[in-house]
Amino acid sequence: MQSKLSDTELIEQTLAGNQAAYADLVKRHQRFVFTLAMRFAKVREDAEEIAQDCFIKAYRSLGSFQGQSKFSTWLYSIVYTTAMTFLRKKRVDTDSIDDENTIIQLENRSSGYDVNNVENKSRSFYLNQAIDQLLPDDAAIITMFYKGEQSLEEIAQAMGMEANTVKVKLFRARQRLKDKLERNLKHEAKELI
Amino acid sequence: MNSIEEILWNYIDGLCTPEEQKIIDTLIAEDEAYRLKYHELLKLNQEFSAIELDEPSMAFTYNVMETIRTENARVPLKAAINKKIIIGIALFFALTLMALLLFVFTSVKWAGIAPHVNLAYTFKMPAIDAGTAKIALEGFVFFDVILALYLLDAYFRKKTAARHA
Numbered sequence: 518m519q520s521k522l523s524d525t526e527l528i529e530q531t532l533a534g535n536q537a538a539y540a541d542l543v544k545r546h547q548r549f550v551f552t553l554a555m556r557f558a559k560v561r562e563d564a565e566e567i568a569q570d571c572f573i574k575a576y577r578s579l580g581s582f583q584g585q586s587k588f589s590t591w592l593y594s595i596v597y598t599t600a601m602t603f604l605r606k607k608r609v610d611t612d613s614i615d616d617e618n619t620i621i622q623l624e625n626r627s628s629g630y631d632v633n634n635v636e637n638k639s640r641s642f643y644l645n646q647a648i649d650q651l652l653p654d655d656a657a658i659i660t661m662f663y664k665g666e667q668s669l670e671e672i673a674q675a676m677g678m679e680a681n682t683v684k685v686k687l688f689r690a691r692q693r694l695k696d697k698l699e700r701n702l703k704h705e706a707k708e709l710i
Numbered sequence: 711m712n713s714i715e716e717i718l719w720n721y722i723d724g725l726c727t728p729e730e731q732k733i734i735d736t737l738i739a740e741d742e743a744y745r746l747k748y749h750e751l752l753k754l755n756q757e758f759s760a761i762e763l764d765e766p767s768m769a770f771t772y773n774v775m776e777t778i779r780t781e782n783a784r785v786p787l788k789a790a791i792n793k794k795i796i797i798g799i800a801l802f803f804a805l806t807l808m809a810l811l812l813f814v815f816t817s818v819k820w821a822g823i824a825p826h827v828n829l830a831y832t833f834k835m836p837a838i839d840a841g842t843a844k845i846a847l848e849g850f851v852f853f854d855v856i857l858a859l860y861l862l863d864a865y866f867r868k869k870t871a872a873r874h875a
Binding site for chain 2: 536539540543544547548549551552555561564565568569572573576640641644645648659660663664669684688691692694695
């Protein structure tokens with residue numbers, strides 16, 4: 518069961534030496550941090566490594582958190598930096614996946630866990646599939662905006678960008694996501710026919 | 711100029727001014743194109759809000775806390791080496807040595823053991839003019855300052871690296 522205490526209270530308790538309070542903080546934010554890491558790493562094992570690394574880094578520098586922003590915003594900035602470093606290290610190909618070859622690869626990848634009955638797939642499945650096909654930055658902005666309860670200013674702070682840049686990026690990311698979603702759905706509809 | 715989509719997304723996100731909001735309200739009510747687009751984007755917005763979060767492994771929290779515990783267990787070992795104790799020991803030995811040397815020097819009868827040295831040659835120190843001495847002194851101080859800055863820089867670098875680690 519998760520603690521009802523606020524993030525700030527849990528941080529205070531952690532700083533006072535109560536490690537169980539930090540475990541509660543981890544439990545509270547782990548799903549989002551992991552999802553955000555998945556947007557960059559695309560592989561569960563790597564995402565888990567990034568997410569764990571983020572929580573450990575956050576614990577180490579918890580004393581420097583001044584509470585001027587939300588804890589989640591501060592944590593997401595750590596996730597963003599760690600994930601970017603990870604991408605640089607791994608030299609993951611972050612090119613646009615608009616070219617045909619990549620689409621074929623992604624379709625093949627998704628067919629791995631695909632049940633044959635396409636009709637049973639929910640629209641959220643296609644939405645997650647479309648998010649997977651976005652560039653890491655676009656996917657991260659969409660995730661932070663819709664699931665991270667972050668304002669444009671907070672996303673900008675976490676990503677080290679201007680709020681206006683994030684606004685433009687969010688607009689473009691939504692357009693790309695919409696296009697990918699429509700294309701995936703059309704593709705599945707064709708397969709059904 | 712903003713596209714219809716951009717205007718409507720701003721409207722949906724609540725990023726419009728009250729005046730802009732009124733204008734868009736009217737446009738949605740009166741313009742078919744705006745109305746259709748607005749409903750399309752609203753539906754998309756609802757879908758995007760329903761994105762599902764991924765679930766990490768069951769042992770995720772345990773793994774994080776275990777790593778932290780392991781790190782913490784290592785730190786007290788370092789912290790156990792109290793610097794004050796080390797400084798205390800060093801001071802004790804330094805004082806003992808100094809006291810010993812002082813005792814030795816004061817108890818030795820220098821007059822008895824000092825040999826009578828008869829210097830056959832008289833050395834003459836080379837004359838150093840005031841200008842050369844000043845340059846040498848300034849050079850020495852300059853070298854010291856550079857050395858101090860270098861050491862200070864190395865110290866701060868080490869401290870920053872330790873903080874980032």
